[in-house]
Amino acid sequence: MDLIGLYPTWYEPAIGSGWVIGLIATIHVLFSHTAVGAALLFTYLAYLGYRDDRPELIDFIKKYGTFLLVFSYILGSITGPGIWYSTTVGSPRGISSLIHNFVWKWATEWVFFVIEVVGVYMMVYLVGKVDKATYLRIAITFGMASFATMLAIVGILSFMMEPGMPNWAEKGGYLLGFYGDNTFAQLAIRIAFMFTMTAVVGGIVVAGLKDQVFKTWLARRLAVLGIVSTIIGISLYPWYLSTLPAQAQIVMENRIPDYYGTAILTVLLATIAYFAFTLFKPRMLTASVAGLATLSILILGLFPGETIRESARKPFVAGEYLYSNQVIAKDVPGMTIKSEIPTLEKVGFTHASVFWPESQRDITVNNAHEVGRTLAITACSNCHSLSTTGIRPIAGYFGGITDVSRIKTYLLGALATGNTMYMPKIPLQDKEAEALALYLASLADPTVVARYVEENSKTADAPQKLLPSIDEKKTTSPVARVNVSFPTSGLEE
Amino acid sequence: MDASMLYALRDPLGVPAAPIIFLLLGVLTWALHIAAVHVLLGASSLTLFGSLNKNLHWRRLADAMVSTAKIAVSVAIVLGVAPLLFVQVIYDPFWYTSNVLSAWWVIGFIAFLIIGSLLLFSFYALNSSMKTQPKTRCPGAMLAAIAFFLVVGFIMHALSVQMLKPEKWMEWYAPGGIVDASGRALHAYNFWRFGFFISLSAPVIGLWLIAYRRYLLGRENEDQAYLAFVRRLAMPLISIGGIIALALYVGWMATLDQNVASFALSFWSIITVAMLLLAVAVPFVLSKKIDSGFWGYAPFAVGAVALIVVGAMREALRWTTLYGVHGYNALDYKLHMDWYSTLMFFLTFAVIGGAVLVYLLTVSWKAGQTKGMYVASPMVNRMGTIGISLLAVWIIQYFAIGLWVAYSG
Numbered sequence: 066m067d068l069i070g071l072y073p074t075w076y077e078p079a080i081g082s083g084w085v086i087g088l089i090a091t092i093h094v095l096f097s098h099t100a101v102g103a104a105l106l107f108t109y110l111a112y113l114g115y116r117d118d119r120p121e122l123i124d125f126i127k128k129y130g131t132f133l134l135v136f137s138y139i140l141g142s143i144t145g146p147g148i149w150y151s152t153t154v155g156s157p158r159g160i161s162s163l164i165h166n167f168v169w170k171w172a173t174e175w176v177f178f179v180i181e182v183v184g185v186y187m188m189v190y191l192v193g194k195v196d197k198a199t200y201l202r203i204a205i206t207f208g209m210a211s212f213a214t215m216l217a218i219v220g221i222l223s224f225m226m227e228p229g230m231p232n233w234a235e236k237g238g239y240l241l242g243f244y245g246d247n248t249f250a251q252l253a254i255r256i257a258f259m260f261t262m263t264a265v266v267g268g269i270v271v272a273g274l275k276d277q278v279f280k281t282w283l284a285r286r287l288a289v290l291g292i293v294s295t296i297i298g299i300s301l302y303p304w305y306l307s308t309l310p311a312q313a314q315i316v317m318e319n320r321i322p323d324y325y326g327t328a329i330l331t332v333l334l335a336t337i338a339y340f341a342f343t344l345f346k347p348r349m350l351t352a353s354v355a356g357l358a359t360l361s362i363l364i365l366g367l368f369p370g371e372t373i374r375e376s377a378r379k380p381f382v383a384g385e386y387l388y389s390n391q392v393i394a395k396d397v398p399g400m401t402i403k404s405e406i407p408t409l410e411k412v413g414f415t416h417a418s419v420f421w422p423e424s425q426r427d428i429t430v431n432n433a434h435e436v437g438r439t440l441a442i443t444a445c446s447n448c449h450s451l452s453t454t455g456i457r458p459i460a461g462y463f464g465g466i467t468d469v470s471r472i473k474t475y476l477l478g479a480l481a482t483g484n485t486m487y488m489p490k491i492p493l494q495d496k497e498a499e500a501l502a503l504y505l506a507s508l509a510d511p512t513v514v515a516r517y518v519e520e521n522s523k524t525a526d527a528p529q530k531l532l533p534s535i536d537e538k539k540t541t542s543p544v545a546r547v548n549v550s551f552p553t554s555g556l557e558e
Numbered sequence: 559m560d561a562s563m564l565y566a567l568r569d570p571l572g573v574p575a576a577p578i579i580f581l582l583l584g585v586l587t588w589a590l591h592i593a594a595v596h597v598l599l600g601a602s603s604l605t606l607f608g609s610l611n612k613n614l615h616w617r618r619l620a621d622a623m624v625s626t627a628k629i630a631v632s633v634a635i636v637l638g639v640a641p642l643l644f645v646q647v648i649y650d651p652f653w654y655t656s657n658v659l660s661a662w663w664v665i666g667f668i669a670f671l672i673i674g675s676l677l678l679f680s681f682y683a684l685n686s687s688m689k690t691q692p693k694t695r696c697p698g699a700m701l702a703a704i705a706f707f708l709v710v711g712f713i714m715h716a717l718s719v720q721m722l723k724p725e726k727w728m729e730w731y732a733p734g735g736i737v738d739a740s741g742r743a744l745h746a747y748n749f750w751r752f753g754f755f756i757s758l759s760a761p762v763i764g765l766w767l768i769a770y771r772r773y774l775l776g777r778e779n780e781d782q783a784y785l786a787f788v789r790r791l792a793m794p795l796i797s798i799g800g801i802i803a804l805a806l807y808v809g810w811m812a813t814l815d816q817n818v819a820s821f822a823l824s825f826w827s828i829i830t831v832a833m834l835l836l837a838v839a840v841p842f843v844l845s846k847k848i849d850s851g852f853w854g855y856a857p858f859a860v861g862a863v864a865l866i867v868v869g870a871m872r873e874a875l876r877w878t879t880l881y882g883v884h885g886y887n888a889l890d891y892k893l894h895m896d897w898y899s900t901l902m903f904f905l906t907f908a909v910i911g912g913a914v915l916v917y918l919l920t921v922s923w924k925a926g927q928t929k930g931m932y933v934a935s936p937m938v939n940r941m942g943t944i945g946i947s948l949l950a951v952w953i954i955q956y957f958a959i960g961l962w963v964a965y966s967g
Contacts, residue, residue, distance in 0.1 A: 068566035072654050073731045075661035076739035085665060134632075139675045142635045146642055147668040153646075154661035154741060157654035158569070164646045165571035168580070169899035175639050176903075176911040182636050183918050186629060194925045199934040202942035203921065206914055209949040216956050229964065239574065239899040244963040393570070400894060402570045419563045420655075420728065424735035439737045446739070 067412045069405040071391055072157040073420045076446040081455035082155035083448065087375060089144055089151045091368045095262060095359070096141030097214075098255065102263030103133055104181065104211030106290075107188060111204035115197040121279050123192055123200070129270045130189040136266070138185055142178075156447060158391040159225075162383040166242050167221045174217035180210035219255060223248040226378045227310045227385050234386065237399025242384070246308040254305050257298035261336060264291030265362055268343060268355030277348060284347035291340035299333055310385065313377040316487055321376060325369045332366040379448070380489040388489035390444050406492055413494035414440055428496045430521040434514045436497070437504025444491050444501075451508070460508040467510045469517060473502035559724040561885035567651035572892030575900045580647045581873065581888065587640035589869035592755070593762065593862055594634035595711070600763020600795075601627040602678065602704050609685065609694040615787040618689040622770070624682050624700075631675050648888040652721035652880065659720060659730050660713075661741025667713045674706030708756065715752045716744040722879045750809035757806050758868075760799025761838060765861040767792035768841055772854020776927050793841065796857075800838035804831065817883045818875065826874040830867055837864040910952055914945035 075082050107126050114122035152160040164171070184207030191200065220229060220243035228234065229245030264287040271287060274280040306314070339358050343350050380388050386395045386402065393405040408417050415426050415436065425436045441451055441459065449459035466472060476491075476498040483490025493501060506513045573580065601623040608620025645653050657664050681699040688694060720730075723746055730745045731737065771788045774780045807830070811822035821827060841848060841857040848854045880886045920941065925932040934942070 068563060070567040070570075070651075072567065073658045073727075074737075074739050075658050075741045077661070077741075082661070089668065135676070135679050138632060139635070139679065140672060142632065143668060143671050143675065146635075146639050149642065149646075150657070150664045150668055153654055153657045154664050157650075157658060161569045161646065161650050161654065162571060164643065164650075165569045165573060167899075168643065168647050169574060169896070169903035171643055172583075172640070173903050173906045175636075175643065176906050178639070179636055180911065180914050180918070182632055183915065183922075186632070187918060187922060191922070191925055194928075194931060195921060196931060196933045198939065199921060199932070199942065202939070202946065203918065205946050206918065206942070206949065209946065209953065210914070213949065213953060213956075216953065220960075237894065239896045240959070240963050244960040246964060248960065249964060400571050401892070419559070419566055420731055422728070422732040422735040422737065435736065442737055442739050 067408045067417050068419055069392065069408055069417045070158070071414075071418045071420065071443065074442050074446060075154045076442050076451065077455070078450065078452040079454055081446075081450045082151075083375075083456040086148070086151045086155045087368070087371060089147045091363065091371045093141060093144035093148055094367050094371065095266075095363050096137045096144060098259035099262045099266045100133060100137035100141055100181075101211045101215045102259035103129060103137070103267065104185075104208045106260075106263055106267070108204045108208030111201050115201055121276065125270070125274070125279075125283065126204075127189055127192045128273070129267060130185055132270050134185060134189060138182055142182070156382055156389070156391065158387060159382040159389075162387050163221055163224065166224065166384070167239065170217050170221060170239070170243065174214050177210045177213040177217065181207060181214060184210060215255065215259070216252070219252045220244060220248045223251055225383055226313060226374070233384070233399060234395070234397045235399050237397070241399075247305075250301070250305040250308040254298055254301045257294045257301055260294035261291055261298060262359075262362065264288070264294065264340065265336070265355065265358050268350055268358065269352050272350045272352040272355050280350070281347040284343050284350050288340040288344035288347070292337055292344070295333055295336050295340070309377065312385075316379060317373065317377050320379075320487055321373055325373055328365050328369050329373075332361060336362065336366070379487050389447050390489055390491070391447065392444075392489065392491075394489060406490060410492040413497050414443060415494070415497060418443065428500050430518055433496075433500040433503050433517070434507060437500035437502070437507075440493070440497055440501045441504050444493075459505065463505055463509065465509045467506045467513045469499065469502045469506045469513070472505050473498045476502055559727055559884075564651050564724060564884060564886045567655070568891065569650055570892070572894040573647055574894055574896035576893065577648050577889045577891040580644045584641050584644035584648075585869045585873050586866065587637060587644065588872075589862070589866040591634060591637040591641055592758075592869065593865050594630050594637050596759040596762035596865075597766055598627055598630035598634050599704070599707060599711075599756065599759035600766065601630055602700065602707065603759070604763065605681075606697060606700045606704065609688055609697050609700065612692065614689070615784050617692075618784060619788065619791070620694075621685075621687070621689040624678075624685065624688070626766075626770075627678060628682050631678060635671070635675075648891055649721065649876075649880075651886070652724070653717075655724075655727055656717045656721035659727065659741060660717060660744050663713050663716070663741070663744055667710055670706045670713070671710045674703045674710060677703035677706065711756060712747070712752060713744070715755070716747045719746045719748055719751070720744075722876060724884055748810060748813060750806055750813050754803055754806040754810050757799065757803040758865075761796045761803060761834075762861055762865075764792045764795030764799060765837065765841070765858040767795070768848060769855050769858040772848065772852075773926070775849060775854065778929065796838055796841055800834060804834060807831065807834075814875075815879075818879050821875055821878050824874070824878075826871040830871040833864040833867040837861045906952065910945075910948045913941070913948055917941040917945045 077085065107130065110122045110126055113119065114126070149160060184203060187203050188207055191203065195203070223229060223245060224242055226247060227245070228242050229248055230241040233241040267287050268284070271280060271284050274283070306317075309317070336358070381394070382389045384397070386393060386397050388394045392409065393402060396402065396404050405417075411417075415421055415428065422439070425432055425439055428436050438451075445451070445459055449457045449462075451459055453460065463472060476493055477495065479485045480488060480491045481493045481498065483492075503514065503517055605620045605623040605627055608616040608623065611617065611620070677699045681696060681703065684695040684699070685691075720726075726745065730743070731739075767788050771785055771792070774785060774788075811827060814821060837857070837860050840860045844853055844856065848857065877888070880888065917938070920938055921932070921934065924934070924938070
């Protein structure tokens with residue numbers, strides 16, 4: 066039986082599943098990076114506090130730690146698995162790929178995370194209740210465990226873009242999938258920007274300090290931390306870009322909106338300006354100013370950044386072998402994975418998909434529109450909204466064309482052959498292309514469906530007449546099928 | 559949906575260690591997670607009840623329980639990550655399908671959990687000293703928090719039930735042959751099953767109170783009347799709560815689908831009932847002995863073991879359903895043994911996790927038992943230093959092996 070393991074699809078017409086995943090992921094990046102940066106900052110402040118006998122520093126750890134309990138360790142802890150949940154429903158095979166490659170790494174991260182959560186509670190609630198050396202040991206343990214969570218996760222994030230080493234596909238295995246140029250470049254840049262986020266979020270707590278002298282001292286140090294880390298982060302960016310696969314570089318040059326780069330650069334410069342402001346006017350720092358700066362980084366910095374990372378890996382979502390529409394695009398001999406493209410070329414989505422309504426397995430004149438909708442949901446909706454809102458609305462790519470034949474020609478000529486940059490190869494059968502074309506045409510003009518049925522019912526033996534089977538056509542090349550006639554339609558060019 | 563379709567949904571990557579390991583870790587970590595959930599729900603309910611009470615003992619208990627609930631929600635979330643990870647490894651066809659079919663509820667789970675947690679923290683912040691202040695501010699926040707936690711629990715419950723019904727999936731995904739990809743419905747649930755798991759909160763928090771009381775006994779000059787109050791409260795929570803939970807369990811077993819109905823009298827079902835009865839009986843059998851030595855902690859330890867058995871029973875029912883009825887064997891997952899990552903996890907888990915957590919929990923315990931400042935003994939300090947050294951070794955090996963793999967050519 067020629068089956069491929071496509072799951073049901075979640076299609077959210079208003080905003081699209083992609084935006085839901087992006088939103089949760091972006092928020093989590095802020096929470097989690099702040100947590101790691103703050104943990105290391107706490108370690109340093111605890112060391113200073115006890116070395117120089119400065120109880121106000123320990124008191125600040127308690128205040129910032131209490132804030133982080135909710136900010137990072139409740140909201141961050143929930144949005145972490147929240148990314149799993151959102152990707153599970155938005156891209157189940159994508160998250161499955163990461164889970165099955167790196168389950169032990171994730172489990173290892175979990176061990177460090179447990180230590181981290183126990184540690185933050187102790188940092189907050191044991192202030193003044195344990196001796197200095199013990200508190201410092203707890204701080205160091207907390208900082209190191211927190212840093213280890215970042216180390217454990219970064220290679221998995223890199224794998225989403227590309228396997229660590231190019232020979233992973235041939236040899237397989239965790240190490241070759243996890244470690245590579247991109248892993249370390251990404252780690253370096255994340256470390257830099259996590260301190261930026263720590264400094265910005267820390268400003269919210271510093272703003273509330275009553276002691277103006279201490280507030281000034283701390284605000285200035287956070288400002289220096291923020292400026293240095295932002296500059297280092299910016300200077301690391303070329304290294305990070307150089308580690309991206311060629312396909313991603315092309316996509317970034319051609320498909321990312323121009324204003325994204327400008328927005329990120331602007332927010333980085335604005336971040337430096339903000340820190341310069343808090344450096345020279347520390348007493349002007351208020352919770353609302355720091356809160357606004359945090360929000361700006363979230364919306365103008367992190368969201369475009371995550372969107373670029375998400376877009377640049379297209380048409381893949383994991384390991385450069387799994388398409389964004391969940392189809393396995395390539396053989397991965399190292400993991401005994403076979404491409405699913407040949408199966409789709411052989412029997413089509415309608416017969417290969419597990420979750421396909423039986424009444425839509427065979428395409429008829431009457432069900433062609435519904436099959437087209439199911440195809441669009443299955444093969445397109447992960448990246449393209451089928452409505453007028455949401456992520457990359459698909460109707461916009463056809464310029465209002467309602468000519469089913471023309472759309473079908475495009476689908477078979479450009480999409481089924483994999484000749485569209487940024488897009489997966491979608492090897493549609495001839496009749497599937499017809500059905501999908503009809504659905505896409507109907508997005509511009511719903512009446513096209515009735516006309517299609519009427520016209521084809523005249524020429525067909527009966528409304529329920531099956532479209533020609535694959536065996537009848539005997540075509541092997543999707544390109545060849547572009548010119549294959551469609552006997553029941555009368556629409557072919 | 560026949561077995562070949564279920565197998566087609568499996569991830570072709572396979573698994574990096576024997577599937578049984580993931581199954582066992584899943585059961586164990588789920589039991590720890592559900593124990594934290596029970597403490598959260600029980601402590602939250604006692605907080606609400608106590609905060610609305612004028613009795614000083616109740617107010618002191620509410621004060622302690624809101625702190626317990628606050629930590630329990632963190633622990634429940636953190637511990638919940640592990641079973642969530644392991645279920646995806648060997649039950650991916652079922653878990654992913656169930657989630658996608660109710661996608662909006664899955665997203666809602668995140669939102670509701672955030673709201674519930676924030677409400678709990680808000681209540682805590684507003685009532686930082688309930689034991690000394692007679693008035694409670696905004697008890698509605700605590701009530702709403704409990705309601706949100708129950709909704710969150712119900713979503714997880716429904717997802718777990720849906721994954722056991724592959725025969726219904728197509729009907730849910732494409733009713734009448736038309737695909738409904740909205741993910742807006744919860745399709746299957748069993749109130750008996752949900753009620754059983756939620757009701758266990760009563761005996762579990764009762765056992766927790768026995769341990770809490772024993773912890774207070776370790777302090778000097780503790781209020782004996784308060785200790786007696788805690789005991790008087792704990793015992794009926796354990797006994798009556800335990801009986802209600804068992805009644806709901808019987809209801810669950812009686813409403814199992816016809817094709818797995820015999821599970822009700824299986825070994826796993828019977829031993830579950832036996833362990834729950836034992837957990838309920840232990841504090842009564844120990845009677846006054848719970849005031850001496852570490853016996854006061856024994857009832858909760860037995861309760862924890864009982865929850866592991868409950869977890870094993872839950873897994874056995876899943877196995878009976880998926881293998882016995884649908885022909886899916888989770889243990890014949892394709893194996894791509896990866897020794898490095900497997901060994902690295904177990905070393906990290908057992909050696910680093912063990913050493914560091916023992917150190918941290920020892921310090922917490924001793925600090926809690928000490929009036930004034932706790933000064934660690936040389937032995938405890940050595941434990942801390944060992945933990946830090948192990949963390950350093952882990953970080954060094956991460957970079958050493960990583961750089962070697964990435965740049966050795």
